Amino acid sequence: MSSSTAIPREGRSHESIRKTLGELAAQDADWRGHRVFSLVYQHTDAHDVFLKEVHSRFMSTNGLNPMAFQSLKKMEADVVAMSADLFNGPPGAVGTLTSGGTESILLAVLAYREHARRHRPWVLRPEILVPSSAHPAFYKAGHLFGVRITRVPLGSDFRADVAATRRRIGFSTVALVGSAPCYPYGVVDPISELAELASKRGLGMHVDACLGGYLLPFIERLAPEERLKPVPPWDFRVPGVTSISADVHKYGYAAKGASTILYRGIDWLKHQFTVETDWCGGIYASPTLAGTRPGGPIAAAWAALNALGQSGYEANARDLMALARKLVAGVNEVPGLTVIGEPCTPVLAIGSAPGGPAINAVGDRLESAGWNVDRVQNPAGLHLILNPGHASVADFFLADLAAAAREVRDHPELAAEGSAPLYGMIAKLPLRGVVRHNVLALLQEMYGPDAAGSSAPATSVDLDGAVPVMVRQALRVWHRVRSRLTALP
Numbered sequence: 001m002s003s004s005t006a007i008p009r010e011g012r013s014h015e016s017i018r019k020t021l022g023e024l025a026a027q028d029a030d031w032r033g034h035r036v037f038s039l040v041y042q043h044t045d046a047h048d049v050f051l052k053e054v055h056s057r058f059m060s061t062n063g064l065n066p067m068a069f070q071s072l073k074k075m076e077a078d079v080v081a082m083s084a085d086l087f088n089g090p091p092g093a094v095g096t097l098t099s100g101g102t103e104s105i106l107l108a109v110l111a112y113r114e115h116a117r118r119h120r121p122w123v124l125r126p127e128i129l130v131p132s133s134a135h136p137a138f139y140k141a142g143h144l145f146g147v148r149i150t151r152v153p154l155g156s157d158f159r160a161d162v163a164a165t166r167r168r169i170g171f172s173t174v175a176l177v178g179s180a181p182c183y184p185y186g187v188v189d190p191i192s193e194l195a196e197l198a199s200k201r202g203l204g205m206h207v208d209a210c211l212g213g214y215l216l217p218f219i220e221r222l223a224p225e226e227r228l229k230p231v232p233p234w235d236f237r238v239p240g241v242t243s244i245s246a247d248v249h250k251y252g253y254a255a256k257g258a259s260t261i262l263y264r265g266i267d268w269l270k271h272q273f274t275v276e277t278d279w280c281g282g283i284y285a286s287p288t289l290a291g292t293r294p295g296g297p298i299a300a301a302w303a304a305l306n307a308l309g310q311s312g313y314e315a316n317a318r319d320l321m322a323l324a325r326k327l328v329a330g331v332n333e334v335p336g337l338t339v340i341g342e343p344c345t346p347v348l349a350i351g352s353a354p355g356g357p358a359i360n361a362v363g364d365r366l367e368s369a370g371w372n373v374d375r376v377q378n379p380a381g382l383h384l385i386l387n388p389g390h391a392s393v394a395d396f397f398l399a400d401l402a403a404a405a406r407e408v409r410d411h412p413e414l415a416a417e418g419s420a421p422l423y424g425m426i427a428k429l430p431l432r433g434v435v436r437h438n439v440l441a442l443l444q445e446m447y448g449p450d451a452a453g454s455s456a457p458a459t460s461v462d463l464d465g466a467v468p469v470m471v472r473q474a475l476r477v478w479h480r481v482r483s484r485l486t487a488l489p
């Protein structure tokens with residue numbers, strides 16, 4: 001493979017580029033083999049082929065100018081209207097398409113900041129309260145827009161703690177956030193209670209349904225025995241909910257680059273718009289963060305909703321919940337393992353029960369067996385986002401999970417090997433600034449001047465760099481001592 005870092009002087013043949021692309025793709029996680037449990041949301045191969053056709057047809061179009069590309073404006077309006085209908089929006093509900101969940105959340109935070117500037121100008125630095133399971137996009141938004149994002153600890157059920165949230169509301173609080181569901185545990189926050197609190201205190205209430213927006217409405221329609229547990233109310237039916245972010249590129253099975261941000265009314269939406277009238281390039285109006293708005297994802301989002309239809313999404317929800325029930329039952333059968341919290345979605349975190357095997361070491365064994373599982377921290381766990389393709393590998397996964405748990409139980413010293421102790425340490429390290437500093441250094445390395453032509457550093461190397469050597473060694477010793485003690489008769 002070429003390691004050239006300049007644009008080739010002469011263009012390469014398509015064939016040679018295809019070959020290089022094949023080599024590059026071979027380094028990626030095996031998502032086509034369904035061994036990846038995050039990042040990719042795939043419905044079926046046939047759906048993908050159709051999406052590609054739609055996407056490429058609109059690839060060169062640009063939604064920045066809706067007059068020039070009225071097709072895109074119409075499709076965006078349709079997606080927003082279909083989503084508002086799905087989320088039981090009131091007649092005045094409005095919104096836009098965005099490039100993804102993060103952009104939708106950024107826009108919501110911006111809208112609440114601007115809304116506060118208009119309606120509560122005495123608030124100098126607006127604050128938004130989020131449950132500690134809320135997505136990091138809120139912190140990114142806070143960082144970009146100068147909004148204080150205050151993390152409120154979760155309740156014992158891993159959902160937002162309403163009483164704790166009530167206690168944290170202060171003079172500068174402008175909005176509350178709940179997730180439907182949150183990424184780490186697949187649980188839906190008590191949106192009704194949070195929204196009631198928000199409306200009593202005159203605050204906005206944002207529901208982050210990036211993950212569940214195009215799935216929860218269909219899980220709700222299933223028979224009780226088909227679900228894991230009932231879905232609590234979370235959408236515009238709940239009075240007091242003022243905005244919802246929902247990603248069509250997740251369980252809506254659109255092409256990547258498509259999310260929606262919806263508001264109960266135009267009074268919030270208008271605050272996310274930018275208008276520049278004095279630019280010498282002309283009057284510039286933009287409804288979202290992006291300038292150029294690629295037509296491909298807009299068309300693919302429209303096509304996905306139309307192609308699957310309500311019956312397609314409902315059938316998908318039924319299949320996914322059957323798979324989720326199978327996995328939850330399978331995990332609970334493995335001695336020492338448990339599902340964290342009580343998810344109502346096919347998003348699961350697997351943790352250790354008291355006295356169970358060290359879960360990060362179990363994760364390491366699964367990775368050696370070719371599975372790509374993300375980790376959660378505090379408490380430690382393995383993270384699974386289920387999609388239809390996982391049905392074909394569920395039995396193998398559960399068998400490998402049981403074998404991995406058995407191996408770690410029989411050899412507790414494994415908790416001190418591989419990346420397992422590092423994951424544990426990083427989660428528990430009290431000096432969060434050290435971790436942050438080292439992860440920032442890693443990003444600088446990946447995107448710095450020497451990054452061209454190199455691939456991302458291996459995970460074990462990343463994690464080693466994130467904790468000072470002495471702390472690492474001390475924790476390794478502690479792990480060894482602890483495993484010896486637990487091994488004593």
Ligand SMILES: Cc1ncc(COP(=O)(O)O)c(C=O)c1O
Nearest residue numbers: 100101102135182183208210211
């Ligand atoms: C609950 C939740 N919110 C927001 C996001 C951010 O979405 P994106 O990665 O599309 O920016 C995610 C991503 O997984 C999510 O799960």
